[in-house]
Amino acid sequence: MIPARCRFSSAGKMSVSLDIRLKRANKVYHEGERVSGVLLVNSRDALQHQGVSLSLEGLVNLQLSSKSVGVFEAFYNSVKPIQLVSSNMEVVKPGKIPAGRTEIPFEFPLQAKGNKVLYETYHGVFVNIQYTLRCDMRRPLLAKDLSKTCEFMVHCQPQKSKLQPNPVEFSITPETLQNVRERSSLPRFLIRGHLDATSCAVTQPLTGELVLESSEVAIKSIELQLVRVETCGCAEGYARDATEIQNIQIAEGDVCRGLSIPIYMVFPRLFTCPTLETTNFKVEFEVNIVIILQDDHLITENFPLKLVRV
Incomplete structure (x- = not known):
């Protein structure tokens, strides 16, 4: 198996490895800052090369769910990757790298292209916002040419106003539920x-409490479900898809009536970001409180969330 640090071997006795090390351990940067670090080359013997280059790229990749493909012709143009930032530099001119360990420092300005905005790093199902460094040694x-890719994270600037x-x-109650066919049978x-809040800091947990006052049927489970709602499209139409990020059980079994049950959910890094709305896509979040009864009736209450960075 290839170890975590990509290792490349050429023919014969020569063994070479190439790595990208960022100065910041958490790999988090903001627009306007400089992404800096070192390229690490380990070679058993002196290494001849045709130049070492480094590129920085930020892309938004949009994907349509199977139910949306073919609905709107215009979707096929709108789901092309959106380039937010792109830079290239030659770090080392053609020559020879000595045997052993060599560190080559680099520094890149993190600046959006033209009038674009750097959106926060986000890994979704239909929307993916990713920033990468790629090193190529010809x-x-x-x-064999060597290459190494390293992802780093971009956070938007915190809003100054207090949340x-x-x-x-x-x-x-049975009366407050929607999408119920036979309410009398419930x-x-x-x-x-x-x-406590539906406008939440993405770095702080969602909190609150829940009390089961009464129920004719025993409770099986109470769960918190975090959902992302991703919208892709254009003026001709939009595809909106909701997918689960995480599900946390906050109570199991037939809980005591009148007992306060705490609601506590941490927003997972990478899979959440500040709520985002642009011309071609949106990323929104919701939380569902799900109560499962012993007879397998499912009761769900939905709350839209607005996530911000403060």
Whole structure:
């Protein structure tokens, strides 16, 4: 197996490895800063090369779900990758690198192309925002070229205004449920609670509490479900898809009536980002409170969230 650091071997006794090391351990940068580090070359023997280059690229990759493909012709143009930043530099001119360990320093300005904006790093299902460094070492004719890719993260600048708490009270009964065909067949229940805020700092947990006041049927499980809602498209139409990010069980079994159950969910890094709305795509988030009854009735209450970086 190839170890975590990419290692490349050429024919014969020569063994060469190429790596990219960023100065910041957390690999997090903001627009306007400089991405710096070293290229690390380990070679058993002196290494002839045709030049070492480094490129920095930021892309938004959009993908349509299978249900959306073919619905709108215009989608095929709108889902082309959107380039946010692109830079290239020659780090070392053609020559020879001595045997042993060689460190080559580099520095790149992180600046968007033209009037583009650097969106925050985000790994989704239909929307993917990624920033990468790629190092290429060109080798003589019979030797294999070497390359190494390293992802780094971009965070948007924190908003300066203080986040105002906006607690949301909720009460769930058979009458408040939507999309119910036979409401009369539902058992009687009453669930109350609150979320401390639906405008949330992406670095802080979602908190609140839930109380099961009464239920004719025993409870099987109570869960928190974090959902991303990704929208891709253009003026002719949009494809909107909701997918689950994580599911946390906050209670199991037939919980005591009147007992306060804490709601606590940390937003996972990479899979969440500040709520984003652009011309071609949107990334939004929701949380579902899911109560599963012993007779397998599923009760779901949905709350849209606005995530920000403060």
